[in-house]
Amino acid sequence: MAAEHPNPQDDSLPHRNPGANAKAVTIRRARTGDVAAVRRLLDQYVHERILLDKAPVTLYEDIQEFWVAERVEDRAVLGCGALHVMWEDLAEVRTLAVDRELKGAGVGHRLLAQLLETARELGVSRVFCLTFEVGFFAQHGFVEIGETPVDTDVYSELLRSYDEGVAEFLGLERVKPNTLGNSRMLLHL
Numbered sequence: 001m002a003a004e005h006p007n008p009q010d011d012s013l014p015h016r017n018p019g020a021n022a023k024a025v026t027i028r029r030a031r032t033g034d035v036a037a038v039r040r041l042l043d044q045y046v047h048e049r050i051l052l053d054k055a056p057v058t059l060y061e062d063i064q065e066f067w068v069a070e071r072v073e074d075r076a077v078l079g080c081g082a083l084h085v086m087w088e089d090l091a092e093v094r095t096l097a098v099d100r101e102l103k104g105a106g107v108g109h110r111l112l113a114q115l116l117e118t119a120r121e122l123g124v125s126r127v128f129c130l131t132f133e134v135g136f137f138a139q140h141g142f143v144e145i146g147e148t149p150v151d152t153d154v155y156s157e158l159l160r161s162y163d164e165g166v167a168e169f170l171g172l173e174r175v176k177p178n179t180l181g182n183s184r185m186l187l188h189l
């Protein structure tokens, strides 16, 4: 059972980062014109291997998976996150990133709540994530897991994917350097 959590558009809670204002941010679906901003957000985290790097072509191909957090004042994109469906009952939250300047203002929780709402709409019952942010995801009901949570038939089917994130989900040797130190977490919706 997922933890109680605010609606993605609910920005009424007090925020921890006094310099930031999540109230001035809206969460909306991404458009192709957001790719450059999403790339800039990724640049803040890929060097420390916190997020998987993605070429612009991959971001364009995946744009329909993305939601962004847009500042109302100047329409700057200051957060992003994607939901990638892997199987009938299973999706992954990936590329969830908030601009360092706005961290701790509640924007990450709103983006994640939106991705989980999207997962429910799609009919997915389990959501996976690979992360260093265990406490943050635990607040939405994610729990740490050990094994890859699919049976051998589905595992074999997923091996046919060319997606790097799916390779990380499967724990393939070739991507293990990318995932060092990350926790595998799963939420039952």
Ligand SMILES: CC(C)(COP(=O)(O)OP(=O)(O)OC[C@H]1O[C@@H](n2cnc3c(N)ncnc32)[C@H](O)[C@@H]1OP(=O)(O)O)[C@@H](O)C(=O)NCCC(=O)NCCS
Pocket (backbone or CB within 6 Å): 011, 012, 013, 014, 015, 016, 017, 022, 045, 050, 051, 093, 094, 095, 096, 097, 098, 099, 102, 103, 104, 105, 106, 107, 108, 109, 110, 129, 130, 131, 132, 133, 135, 136, 137, 139
């Ligand atoms: C993880 C990440 C997306 C969180 O974004 P954020 O905007 O800083 O997150 P929030 O402000 O919503 O929450 C951060 C903390 O502030 C608190 N907080 C601040 N304002 C809040 C509010 N209005 N409502 C609820 N919680 C709030 C939360 O309790 C939360 O505490 P927690 O870390 O114990 O859960 C961000 O740190 C990030 O971009 N990290 C790097 C990339 C990454 O690791 N992504 C995850 C794997 S895909």
